[in-house]
Amino acid sequence: DELPADLNIPDNYVDYTLKNTKPLPPVTWNNWWKELNYLSLAILVVAPSIALYGAFTTKLRWETAVFASFYYFVTGVGITAGYHRLWAHRSFNASKPLQYFLAAAGAGAMEGSIKWWSRGHRAHHRYTDTDLDPYNAHRGLLWSHIGWMIVKPRRKPGVADVSDLSKNEVVRWQHRWYVWLILLMGIGVPTVIPGLLWGDWRGGYVYAGATRLVFVHHSTFCVNSLAHWLGDAPFDDKHTPRDHLVTALVTLGEGYHNFHHQFPADYRNAIRWYQYDPTKWFITFCSWFGLASHLKTFPDNEVKKGQLTMHLKRLRETQEGLIWPQENTDLPVISWQSSDCRLHQVQEQSQRRPLILVAGFIHDVSTFIEEHPGGRHLLVKNIGKDASTAFFGGVYDHSNAAHNLLSMMRVGILHGGAPHGLEDKVVPPSQRLRVARH
Amino acid sequence: DELPADLNIPDNYVDYTLKNTKPLPPVTWNNWWKELNYLSLAILVVAPSIALYGAFTTKLRWETAVFASFYYFVTGVGITAGYHRLWAHRSFNASKPLQYFLAAAGAGAMEGSIKWWSRGHRAHHRYTDTDLDPYNAHRGLLWSHIGWMIVKPRRKPGVADVSDLSKNEVVRWQHRWYVWLILLMGIGVPTVIPGLLWGDWRGGYVYAGATRLVFVHHSTFCVNSLAHWLGDAPFDDKHTPRDHLVTALVTLGEGYHNFHHQFPADYRNAIRWYQYDPTKWFITFCSWFGLASHLKTFPDNEVKKGQLTMHLKRLRETQEGLIWPQENTDLPVISWQSSDCRLHQVQEQSQRRPLILVAGFIHDVSTFIEEHPGGRHLLVKNIGKDASTAFFGGVYDHSNAAHNLLSMMRVGILHGGAPHGLEDKVVPPSQRLRVARH
Numbered sequence: 001d002e003l004p005a006d007l008n009i010p011d012n013y014v015d016y017t018l019k020n021t022k023p024l025p026p027v028t029w030n031n032w033w034k035e036l037n038y039l040s041l042a043i044l045v046v047a048p049s050i051a052l053y054g055a056f057t058t059k060l061r062w063e064t065a066v067f068a069s070f071y072y073f074v075t076g077v078g079i080t081a082g083y084h085r086l087w088a089h090r091s092f093n094a095s096k097p098l099q100y101f102l103a104a105a106g107a108g109a110m111e112g113s114i115k116w117w118s119r120g121h122r123a124h125h126r127y128t129d130t131d132l133d134p135y136n137a138h139r140g141l142l143w144s145h146i147g148w149m150i151v152k153p154r155r156k157p158g159v160a161d162v163s164d165l166s167k168n169e170v171v172r173w174q175h176r177w178y179v180w181l182i183l184l185m186g187i188g189v190p191t192v193i194p195g196l197l198w199g200d201w202r203g204g205y206v207y208a209g210a211t212r213l214v215f216v217h218h219s220t221f222c223v224n225s226l227a228h229w230l231g232d233a234p235f236d237d238k239h240t241p242r243d244h245l246v247t248a249l250v251t252l253g254e255g256y257h258n259f260h261h262q263f264p265a266d267y268r269n270a271i272r273w274y275q276y277d278p279t280k281w282f283i284t285f286c287s288w289f290g291l292a293s294h295l296k297t298f299p300d301n302e303v304k305k306g307q308l309t310m311h312l313k314r315l316r317e318t319q320e321g322l323i324w325p326q327e328n329t330d331l332p333v334i335s336w337q338s339s340d341c342r343l344h345q346v347q348e349q350s351q352r353r354p355l356i357l358v359a360g361f362i363h364d365v366s367t368f369i370e371e372h373p374g375g376r377h378l379l380v381k382n383i384g385k386d387a388s389t390a391f392f393g394g395v396y397d398h399s400n401a402a403h404n405l406l407s408m409m410r411v412g413i414l415h416g417g418a419p420h421g422l423e424d425k426v427v428p429p430s431q432r433l434r435v436a437r438h
Numbered sequence: 439d440e441l442p443a444d445l446n447i448p449d450n451y452v453d454y455t456l457k458n459t460k461p462l463p464p465v466t467w468n469n470w471w472k473e474l475n476y477l478s479l480a481i482l483v484v485a486p487s488i489a490l491y492g493a494f495t496t497k498l499r500w501e502t503a504v505f506a507s508f509y510y511f512v513t514g515v516g517i518t519a520g521y522h523r524l525w526a527h528r529s530f531n532a533s534k535p536l537q538y539f540l541a542a543a544g545a546g547a548m549e550g551s552i553k554w555w556s557r558g559h560r561a562h563h564r565y566t567d568t569d570l571d572p573y574n575a576h577r578g579l580l581w582s583h584i585g586w587m588i589v590k591p592r593r594k595p596g597v598a599d600v601s602d603l604s605k606n607e608v609v610r611w612q613h614r615w616y617v618w619l620i621l622l623m624g625i626g627v628p629t630v631i632p633g634l635l636w637g638d639w640r641g642g643y644v645y646a647g648a649t650r651l652v653f654v655h656h657s658t659f660c661v662n663s664l665a666h667w668l669g670d671a672p673f674d675d676k677h678t679p680r681d682h683l684v685t686a687l688v689t690l691g692e693g694y695h696n697f698h699h700q701f702p703a704d705y706r707n708a709i710r711w712y713q714y715d716p717t718k719w720f721i722t723f724c725s726w727f728g729l730a731s732h733l734k735t736f737p738d739n740e741v742k743k744g745q746l747t748m749h750l751k752r753l754r755e756t757q758e759g760l761i762w763p764q765e766n767t768d769l770p771v772i773s774w775q776s777s778d779c780r781l782h783q784v785q786e787q788s789q790r791r792p793l794i795l796v797a798g799f800i801h802d803v804s805t806f807i808e809e810h811p812g813g814r815h816l817l818v819k820n821i822g823k824d825a826s827t828a829f830f831g832g833v834y835d836h837s838n839a840a841h842n843l844l845s846m847m848r849v850g851i852l853h854g855g856a857p858h859g860l861e862d863k864v865v866p867p868s869q870r871l872r873v874a875r876h
């Protein structure tokens with residue numbers, strides 16, 4: 001228990017394990033009742049039943065409603081700031097008092113001990129979207145939400161080291177008193193406080209106890225289900241995790257899950273101040289009073305690289321969906337033969353079709369003569385001529401869009417025809433920057 | 439008057455004109471009163487005076503308020519759909535009835551005749567942001583808003599052809615009856631309708647007449663001022679025009695002005711259905727009844743190129759602001775000398791500092807050992823070894839971010855050390871796509 005569980009695994013552990021260990025046979029109509037985890041099932045059924053029955057039979061007092069919401073935040077933060085960001089990810093250091101608070105509050109969420117929870121969560125990060133991930137999102141929303149708890153897993157989760165937690169005094173304390181802690185924090189405190197302070201024992205039990213518990217549960221489960229399904233991938237799209245405000249709202253800020261899987265050791269999930277991440281705010285708040293320290297962040301330089309890559313990926317698609325001018329190498333080069341007239345050939349051809357020379361390229365403007373916003377006369381008078389000066393500001397400093405459009409009309413290159421000083425006009429504005437692949 | 443005004447201008451007209459024609463001497467404290475355009479000034483002062491005095495002395499009836507707003511749209515559309523998009527830009531064809539309606543409605547906005555207005559506007563597009571542009575935005579917000587009308591221009595606007603308009607029957611009709619039309623449409627109609635229909639002659643005159651006129655005026659002026667100042671440039675940033683919702687709201691949709699200057703012959707200013715462009719909606723509506731036809735649009739392929747370029751421009755800046763891994767050519771190549779141990783040199787060095795080989799690159803992980811989210815033990819056990827398999831999924835399929843970070847720790851290349859099948863891992867994910875300049 002003292003050595004890291006993954007210290008001596010082989011370098012090809014993942015492939016090897018997936019290939020050489022057999023999953024349990026699939027659940028079928030004949031055996032499903034043998035394959036259920038009845039303890040989880042009980043908790044997941046009893047709590048909402050009490051909540052529902054209670055809601056129909058118990059008057060909701062406003063003091064109790066306020067306290068239940070508050071207690072939802074307390075026990076929720078026990079999971080998000082405690083179980084998740086502190087213990088599973090070690091994303092900051094917490095003083096003893098804060099650790100005890102988080103361990104107790106987290107117990108009130110009744111989601112298992114810190115150690116059990118972190119082991120599963122670390123395996124989830126380590127083997128995301130594979131069969132070694134206990135909540136593998138590829139098995140569907142229902143599976144990642146609650147299926148994985150109710151049905152016995154078909155495969156042991158991949159190895160994940162939690163030896164650091166085994167050494168932690170508070171984690172051990174919680175483990176030892178776990179049953180008492182869930183009774184106290186999950187049921188006792190939420191019943192007693194409304195009971196003693198404003199005489200609403202039953203309301204406390206129903207609303208701050210059971211109902212609140214159902215909300216905290218599904219709030220956490222949403223991180224495994226919704227957060228792997230709804231939203232965009234601003235940092236990386238290799239795996240299923242996604243960012244979405246709605247998920248953040250129902251999970252105390254854990255909904256920026258695309259960021260989180262890329263940068264799991266970062267104490268933040270949301271990096272912008274206006275994004276909803278109350279768990280981050282709580283940790284920051286604690287740090288002001290010395291209760292939390294060493295708040296870890298991933299280097300901003302690398303965070304921005306992820307965003308840049310994702311932007312470029314999208315722009316690359318746009319770029320590939322567009323039609324571009326012909327490659328210079330595909331254009332015929334018309335050579336300068338007659339010495340007294342550099343545009344001899346062009347002029348000859350332009351008896352038959354309207355050709356205009358601009359920056360060394362020969363353009364067929366037949367489809368555009370009647371369309372030209374500057375009027376047909378300005379094109380007509382330039383047929384068979386070099387219109388570079390007029391086009392690039394002498395008569396009208398055409399927009400970049402006009403220059404782009406012009407380049408789509410290229411039909412040839414005049415040998416030696418690129419006038420001095422117009423070298424930068426050879427590449428149309430839309431091709432000066434592009435997304436290049438290595 | 440029949441031939442285009444710009445038919446015979448030289449190819450270097452703009453430069454030539456700016457260099458060889460002298461602007462009038464600047465306005466000074468001694469001569470300013472000689473340099474004012476008193477007719478414009480009168481209109482711009484009298485209308486708001488009546489509106490203001492009227493507002494304090496005239497009860498506003500709701501019928502009149504509704505009619506005044508409606509009439510604001512009617513006369514406004516006369517300018518935006520008529521003067522601007524139809525006549526100045528020829529962005530669609532209008533049937534005679536629609537043309538007469540637009541010419542009359544536009545007269546009610548009292549902004550000069552179609553011909554005078556279009557001449558100025560075409561010069562504005564042709565010479566945007568130069569001294570040949572009558573409303574040159576570089577001369578400041580006040581100038582482009584009203585200054586240019588009140589102070590006599592220092593320079594004749596650049597040549598702009600309106601010979602097409604001189605030939606237009608409706609334009610000529612409006613020119614001929616212009617004084618009568620502004621009296622009728624600017625004052626007569628808005629006074630008489632509320633007067634006859636609900637007996638509010640005075641309210642009609644004050645609100646639908648004067649107040650409405652002030653709004654229409656400044657609404658149009660905003661296209662020259664605000665639209666060249668507020669917002670972003672999603673299509674091109676060579677010149678001052680900008681896109682902004684606020685400008686669109688106060689100008690019947692002319693506020694997508696960055697688009698408009700790039701694609702002036704497009705009957706739309708806003709290209710998305712959810713953007714506010716009622717002028718476009720009006721034109722579309724007319725086309726359903728055969729009143730408008732040949733609605734011109736710029737090819738979507740070219741519009742998207744503009745947007746792509748602007749995005750790439752911004753990403754290029756981001757890219758240049760980031761720190762990238764050392765160039766391969768700057769890294770020392772450590773050669774494979776001892777035949778029985780391919781990592782001999784690396785191992786030797788790694789007595790002194792923690793070096794890890796991944797995909798043929800030697801990395802110094804000294805700053806990262808304690809930071810490694812997977813735990814220090816996994817790094818320590820790989821010091822002096824090739825961790826490629828473990829790093830790329832054998833133990834943990836590191837995120838792209840981890841790979842990017844790893845590449846920042848490169849200190850050398852092992853000669854011949856890039857293992858087969860890992861060629862694609864040599865380039866970190868953040869460098870696989872990049873913004874390249876031609």
Ligand code: HEM
Binds near residue numbers: 372391398402405563
């Ligand atoms: C040869 C191919 C040409 C193409 C593809 C082309 C394209 C365009 C386009 C797209 C516009 C709309 C405004 C803009 O996007 O900047 C425009 C406007 C204009 N063009 Fe051209 N043009 C060509 C040649 C010329 C030439 C040779 C002249 C002058 C001799 C000229 C004079 C003008 C003028 C004066 C306008 C301004 C219209 C206005 O805003 O009132 N164009 N052109």
Ligand code: HEM
Binds near residue numbers: 796820837839
């Ligand atoms: C050599 C440089 C290394 C760097 C820069 C590095 C970087 C990282 C980073 C940034 C993470 C956080 C999760 C992520 O972004 O994917 C991570 C997690 C991890 N790394 Fe490494 N790593 C290195 C080497 C290794 C090696 C050699 C192994 C295995 C032998 C390893 C095993 C792990 C494991 C198992 C995790 C998962 C932690 C968790 O999510 O619970 N790393 N590493």
Ligand SMILES: [Fe+2]
Binds near residue numbers: 223224
């Ligand atoms: Fe996840």
Ligand SMILES: [Fe+2]
Binds near residue numbers: 084088125260
């Ligand atoms: Fe996590």
Ligand SMILES: [Fe+2]
Binds near residue numbers: 679
């Ligand atoms: Fe403009």
Ligand SMILES: [Fe+2]
Binds near residue numbers: 522526527559563702
């Ligand atoms: Fe315009």
